[in-house]
Amino acid sequence: MKITITAAASQWFHEEMGVTTGNGVRFFGKTYGKTAVHSGFSIGVMRDDEPHRPIASTTVDDVTYYVNDRDEWFFKGYDLTVDYDAVNDGPKYDYTPNQDV
Template identity: 85%
Template sequence: MKITITDAASKWFHDDMGVTTGNGVRFFGKTYGKTAVHSGFSIGLMRDDEPHNPIVETVKDGVNYYVNDRDEWFFKGYNLTVDYDKNNDGPSYDYEPNGE
């Protein structure tokens, strides 16, 4: 699995969530909702500066974006690209199969 954060998404995280160098953002699966690859589950995110057993991490503009091992079930088999959706004024998510 790989996480890609676009420049536009990074700007949103900095401007709207107030993250700065050294901060972290954790992505996780949560019940209810729907994604392009999951029915009954949606993606969540939260500011969390202390990863716990991350399975994947990427640093963009000084911020660590990651998924912990307990959420592997949600992301297994996919790479995640996080972009900015101007219509919703928030992040958008693209799941690309990675052959896992």
């Protein structure tokens, strides 16, 4: 799994979540909702500065974005791209199939 954070998304996380150098942002699967590839589940995001056994991570503007091993079920088979959605004034999540099945 690969995580990509665009510059616009990074700016949103800095401005709206207050992340700064050395902070972390965790993506996870949660019940209820819907994504482009999941029905009954949606993506969650929270500030968490201490990754626990990450399966994927990337650092952008000195902030680490990651997924822990306990959320592998939600992301298995996909890469995640996080961009900024100006219409909704928040993150937009795109899932791209990969070979990690």
